[in-house]
Amino acid sequence: MKPALSVIKIGGNIIEDSTELSRFLSSFSRVQGPKILVHGGGKKATSLSEKLGIKPSMVKGRRITDAQALEVAIMVYAGLVNKTIVSKLQALQCNALGLSGADAAVIKAIKRPVKSIDYGFAGDIVSIRTKTLLSFLETGLVPVFCALTDDGQGQLLNTNADTIASELAIALSSEYRTTLYYCFEKPGVLANVYDEASVISHINKQAYYSLLREKQISEGMLPKLENCFHALDHSVHKVCIGDITMLQAKSSNFTTLTL
Amino acid sequence: MKPALSVIKIGGNIIEDSTELSRFLSSFSRVQGPKILVHGGGKKATSLSEKLGIKPSMVKGRRITDAQALEVAIMVYAGLVNKTIVSKLQALQCNALGLSGADAAVIKAIKRPVKSIDYGFAGDIVSIRTKTLLSFLETGLVPVFCALTDDGQGQLLNTNADTIASELAIALSSEYRTTLYYCFEKPGVLANVYDEASVISHINKQAYYSLLREKQISEGMLPKLENCFHALDHSVHKVCIGDITMLQAKSSNFTTLTL
Numbered sequence: 437m438k439p440a441l442s443v444i445k446i447g448g449n450i451i452e453d454s455t456e457l458s459r460f461l462s463s464f465s466r467v468q469g470p471k472i473l474v475h476g477g478g479k480k481a482t483s484l485s486e487k488l489g490i491k492p493s494m495v496k497g498r499r500i501t502d503a504q505a506l507e508v509a510i511m512v513y514a515g516l517v518n519k520t521i522v523s524k525l526q527a528l529q530c531n532a533l534g535l536s537g538a539d540a541a542v543i544k545a546i547k548r549p550v551k552s553i554d555y556g557f558a559g560d561i562v563s564i565r566t567k568t569l570l571s572f573l574e575t576g577l578v579p580v581f582c583a584l585t586d587d588g589q590g591q592l593l594n595t596n597a598d599t600i601a602s603e604l605a606i607a608l609s610s611e612y613r614t615t616l617y618y619c620f621e622k623p624g625v626l627a628n629v630y631d632e633a634s635v636i637s638h639i640n641k642q643a644y645y646s647l648l649r650e651k652q653i654s655e656g657m658l659p660k661l662e663n664c665f666h667a668l669d670h671s672v673h674k675v676c677i678g679d680i681t682m683l684q685a686k687s688s689n690f691t692t693l694t695l
Numbered sequence: 696m697k698p699a700l701s702v703i704k705i706g707g708n709i710i711e712d713s714t715e716l717s718r719f720l721s722s723f724s725r726v727q728g729p730k731i732l733v734h735g736g737g738k739k740a741t742s743l744s745e746k747l748g749i750k751p752s753m754v755k756g757r758r759i760t761d762a763q764a765l766e767v768a769i770m771v772y773a774g775l776v777n778k779t780i781v782s783k784l785q786a787l788q789c790n791a792l793g794l795s796g797a798d799a800a801v802i803k804a805i806k807r808p809v810k811s812i813d814y815g816f817a818g819d820i821v822s823i824r825t826k827t828l829l830s831f832l833e834t835g836l837v838p839v840f841c842a843l844t845d846d847g848q849g850q851l852l853n854t855n856a857d858t859i860a861s862e863l864a865i866a867l868s869s870e871y872r873t874t875l876y877y878c879f880e881k882p883g884v885l886a887n888v889y890d891e892a893s894v895i896s897h898i899n900k901q902a903y904y905s906l907l908r909e910k911q912i913s914e915g916m917l918p919k920l921e922n923c924f925h926a927l928d929h930s931v932h933k934v935c936i937g938d939i940t941m942l943q944a945k946s947s948n949f950t951t952l953t954l
Binding site (some may be wrong): 487510513520522538571592 | 743746747766769770771773775778779781786793795797829830832843845848849850851
């Protein structure tokens with residue numbers, strides 16, 4: 437049997453709150469076996485933009501990554517957030533290696549093609565250099581990815597962290613039995629969005645389709661679940677969605693997704 | 696004989712100017728054999744601080760890294776400057792891996808002890824994890840270091856880029872015949888600081904001492920040369936000081952230092 441690998445993505449709200457972040461990193465550092473962390477940016481980029489007097493660029497109600505927004509994203513995601521996490525993990529004896537997709541050319545992307553909207557410097561993932569990642573994991577390093585990639589031609593690109601996590605998990609499933617964790621502020625997928633006790637403990641593809649038909653899935657959760665089943669359809673073993681208690685050995689209060 | 700290694704440090708003025716930076720990176724990408732780049736931060740950190748209304752903290756005429764200055768340094772050095780360089784090098788088929796000292800715990804430092812001045816979050820290098828660096832170099836990766844380290848206890852520290860370069864060169868001299876390059880805006884060590892044609896082509900230790908006695912070395916060059924002879928005293932094969940033409944095969948207009 438292939439060895440196990442954990443690919444864990446943390447959301448912006450956990451990064452925001454330094455106590456929550458410390459609690460998360462402490463749990464993360466105790467996860468056994470090879471593992472990868474992917475982090476979003478959170479509101480720090482928004483607050484830096486505001487301080488610099490940069491207004492968010494919007495087209496048809498969608499946020500666009502213009503040149504200024506990209507520069508802020510690079511400073512906050514690859515700089516402040518990534519290095520803070522790496523340093524804190526090192527203090528927990530977890531040998532973190534901070535990465536953007538450009539580093540060691542691990543993730544190659546293209547600037548999102550313009551259809552009805554020009555998203556600016558937004559990247560869609562094209563390929564993952566699995567061999568390089570394997571060599572990092574085999575030497576005991578713990579890759580920590582920020583939500584940036586590049587196009588191999590010198591252009592950095594803002595890239596969705598959920599997608600980075602699922603594409604990494606898919607690419608590494610050839611060598612590992614991969615579990616993908618989406619860790620955010622809610623305890624899991626909720627049957628009733630207003631009731632945090634209504635966590636659905638297990639969703640398979642059949643249940644997913646019936647939740648879709650019954651329009652039971654909240655707006656924000658839809659792309660997340662789509663991403664999860666895309667990963668499961670591409671050889672990822674299991675996907676888990678929950679809050680930071682999910683990574684603790686005794687926790688059972690989260691949502692597990694399988695085919 | 697040991698294989699050759701180039702450790703190349705570029706100064707802030709080259710980073711400032713995007714045309715100069717592109718010219719430098721193009722030369723750097725053509726340097727044969729294993730190599731490491733170390734970059735300073737340049738004035739981008741100062742200009743970001745100004746935009747954010749952060750005043751530089753000074754004690755006894757010395758610049759101090761307070762918490763705000765450290766945050767700016769992390770965003771600019773590890774974020775904007777490092778990832779821009781990494782992405783540009785990837786476009787030149789140079790497999791760059793951006794690093795701070797915290798990443799893979801490659802450089803361990805301590806907060807500079809307070810004597811007459813408290814420099815704040817300034818780091819002095821304690822040790823280099825040579826084995827990890829060797830494994831990166833052996834797989835063809837090109838480490839690109841920004842001027843940040845950490846103390847292994849979760850505290851990032853602002854660290855002199857010249858010192859990072861010389862300590863890396865020293866640590867790797869056990870395995871490589873290492874040449875250390877200091878690449879800045881001047882063509883080398885000048886006999887007359889006002890005359891750029893007065894490059895001293897070779898300085899050995901004896902010549903260095905006589906330049907010191909004659910007070911011929913400019914204020915700004917003194918710590919640089921001290922650093923160079925410290926490296927040579929600790930097994931570094933050769934140190935070269937010059938502008939970006941220095942890395943070109945046919946260039947001979949720069950200063951070489953040997954014992």
